[in-house]
Amino acid sequence: MSRKASDNVEYTLRSLSNLMGEKRRRQQAEGAAGSAAAAAGERSLIAAESCSSLNSAASGAELERAARRQFQQDETPGFVYVVSVFSALGGFLFGYDTGVVSGALLLLKRELNLDALWQELLVSSTVGAAALSALAGGVLNGLCGRRPCILLASGLFTAGAGVLAAARDKETLLGGRVVVGLGIGVASMTVPVYIAEVAPPHLRGRLVTINTLFITGGQFFASVVDGLFSYLAKDGWRYMLGLSAVPAVIQFFGFLFLPESPRWLIQKGQTQRARRILSQMRGNQAIDEEYDSIKNNIEEEEKEVGAAGPVICRMLTYPPTRRALIVGCGLQMFQQLSGINTVMYYSATILQMSGVQDDRLAIWLAALTAFINFIFTLVGVWLVERMGRRKLTLGSLTGTAVALIILASGFLLSAQVSPRVTLNPPDPSHQNSTCTKYSYCNGCMLDPDCGLCYKLNKSSVVESSCIPVDKDSTMKAAWGRCSNETVFKKEDLFWAYNFCPTPYSWTALLGLILYLIFFAPGMGPMPWTVNSEIYPLWARSTGNACSSGVNWVFNVLVSLTFLHTAEYLTYYGAFFLYAGFAGLGLVFIYGCLPETKGKKLEEIESLFENRLCTCGMSDSDEGRYIEYIRVKGSNYHLSDNDASDVE
Numbered sequence: 001m002s003r004k005a006s007d008n009v010e011y012t013l014r015s016l017s018n019l020m021g022e023k024r025r026r027q028q029a030e031g032a033a034g035s036a037a038a039a040a041g042e043r044s045l046i047a048a049e050s051c052s053s054l055n056s057a058a059s060g061a062e063l064e065r066a067a068r069r070q071f072q073q074d075e076t077p078g079f080v081y082v083v084s085v086f087s088a089l090g091g092f093l094f095g096y097d098t099g100v101v102s103g104a105l106l107l108l109k110r111e112l113n114l115d116a117l118w119q120e121l122l123v124s125s126t127v128g129a130a131a132l133s134a135l136a137g138g139v140l141n142g143l144c145g146r147r148p149c150i151l152l153a154s155g156l157f158t159a160g161a162g163v164l165a166a167a168r169d170k171e172t173l174l175g176g177r178v179v180v181g182l183g184i185g186v187a188s189m190t191v192p193v194y195i196a197e198v199a200p201p202h203l204r205g206r207l208v209t210i211n212t213l214f215i216t217g218g219q220f221f222a223s224v225v226d227g228l229f230s231y232l233a234k235d236g237w238r239y240m241l242g243l244s245a246v247p248a249v250i251q252f253f254g255f256l257f258l259p260e261s262p263r264w265l266i267q268k269g270q271t272q273r274a275r276r277i278l279s280q281m282r283g284n285q286a287i288d289e290e291y292d293s294i295k296n297n298i299e300e301e302e303k304e305v306g307a308a309g310p311v312i313c314r315m316l317t318y319p320p321t322r323r324a325l326i327v328g329c330g331l332q333m334f335q336q337l338s339g340i341n342t343v344m345y346y347s348a349t350i351l352q353m354s355g356v357q358d359d360r361l362a363i364w365l366a367a368l369t370a371f372i373n374f375i376f377t378l379v380g381v382w383l384v385e386r387m388g389r390r391k392l393t394l395g396s397l398t399g400t401a402v403a404l405i406i407l408a409s410g411f412l413l414s415a416q417v418s419p420r421v422t423l424n425p426p427d428p429s430h431q432n433s434t435c436t437k438y439s440y441c442n443g444c445m446l447d448p449d450c451g452l453c454y455k456l457n458k459s460s461v462v463e464s465s466c467i468p469v470d471k472d473s474t475m476k477a478a479w480g481r482c483s484n485e486t487v488f489k490k491e492d493l494f495w496a497y498n499f500c501p502t503p504y505s506w507t508a509l510l511g512l513i514l515y516l517i518f519f520a521p522g523m524g525p526m527p528w529t530v531n532s533e534i535y536p537l538w539a540r541s542t543g544n545a546c547s548s549g550v551n552w553v554f555n556v557l558v559s560l561t562f563l564h565t566a567e568y569l570t571y572y573g574a575f576f577l578y579a580g581f582a583g584l585g586l587v588f589i590y591g592c593l594p595e596t597k598g599k600k601l602e603e604i605e606s607l608f609e610n611r612l613c614t615c616g617m618s619d620s621d622e623g624r625y626i627e628y629i630r631v632k633g634s635n636y637h638l639s640d641n642d643a644s645d646v647e
């Protein structure tokens, strides 16, 4: 047996023996009878240690397995799950309100005669407001606590939904969207922090990742609601936008009865309340060690960093928090730069390119896209405590980059065999349209004012013309052969808006599906999860406010520039660009992201003590095969070669 392995077994046995001794002492002290099975397991473990079979790897492994089984019986109290799910409703609302607007706009633009500027305003005002309120949320969180911020966010969601459902004009709609955006920003930075602070270390990653599961769940639910209400031409949008009031009200009333984060309370000196809540969260198990460690940590931090000056300045001048901030903001930036929201937003176009002609079908297939994003986030929830944050993020981003290359290649191949425009019918209104200047479908497709009207001979495009699109419906041309839907379909004519019919479209579809499969379990949730754990308590709200702000700012930047990027670089150029960003992100994450799995929040700061680009190397799990397992209010080291056992 190698020296490392034997050290490992020795360490394991020592830890187990300490653990069991500690546990027995507690049971005796509490006068608890303890289950017969537990006692038997413990006796056999201690006996095994006294037999001193330290050199035997086999008995070490058996011992370890027995101990693991024992630990698994120490269940996490259900209250932590209840609290996490109620908080994650904030994630659901974030996903719902950002996702629902595309479907609502289809109906709104007809009913309220919205031009392109107003449509863009209604979408980006929410994201812009979210960026601002995420930043402001940092101050609020520090001053008032997590609970009031979650209550504020659910209040804003409810008020916004009410205003939107009752709106009579576009100005009121804009007001409602801003209010909802303010709610999204506060929720997006507070909920992960709150969950991370109440969760036991061995479940923290999983519980915070559930918040992102709720985000993608909200996006999926929104796309289904969009699909259903798209059949209700009059006032359908009121239901789409107003429905979010239901989870918002549930969250508001739920949180009236749920507690403040014990860590925040300790920081504010409300120690009695903090103790009571911590003990409630741990199912009345002994909490002394956890409580002391939080308290000592706060005191040490105050000594080390001082308490004077704005938190952001203290964060920037203290190397470990400065490094953590760079890692947190970098992760959020690369999440958005790898193009998730353009892939989601343009999924209908990508699907249409693959031959889906019907608009309604495209809406439902876009719901399918959102569903894939949701289901694979669930895979992330399952993987996060098994693989750890670092491996999961690296694996996810590698797959995302490859998928982006496939997606871009699909567009590239399609552009290369782009059908020629063969007919140039004169414009009956004699207006000068740009559409006549294109001699290939590719140019025609990239111009938002034009579409291709064509026939199919077997599978090749014939008799094609590039014609202005109808201002009211992208499903038909403004004039000519393709201007009357029922007539042109009877005559075997086709209308392609925003896509070109080519035999390589399936490559883009394959890229899209692979993209979601790889992005959703890692790059989707990990930036939120990692940010909720890498800052010390004094810097946590500010750190999360900054990184969430970065997420929202890059969200706006990428979504707003996509069409222009596509116009200058074409679609394949845009997706190759995102693949390049994903490649840069990989280098950054490989060098800088340490593993935080299983560590107590108070231990994580030490991972950033070394120079920034060596943080990624301080992956204790890889080097020492050690995992931290929380049992009854304390953390114990356990040798780990089979992390999947530990749940």
Ligand SMILES: O[C@H]1[C@H](O)[C@@H](O)[C@H](O)[C@@H](O)[C@H]1O
Pocket (backbone or CB within 6 Å): 212, 215, 216, 219, 335, 340, 341, 344, 373, 523, 524, 525, 551, 555
């Ligand atoms: O983590 C989330 C999630 O992956 C969403 O699908 C995406 O729309 C958000 O921008 C992102 O922050």
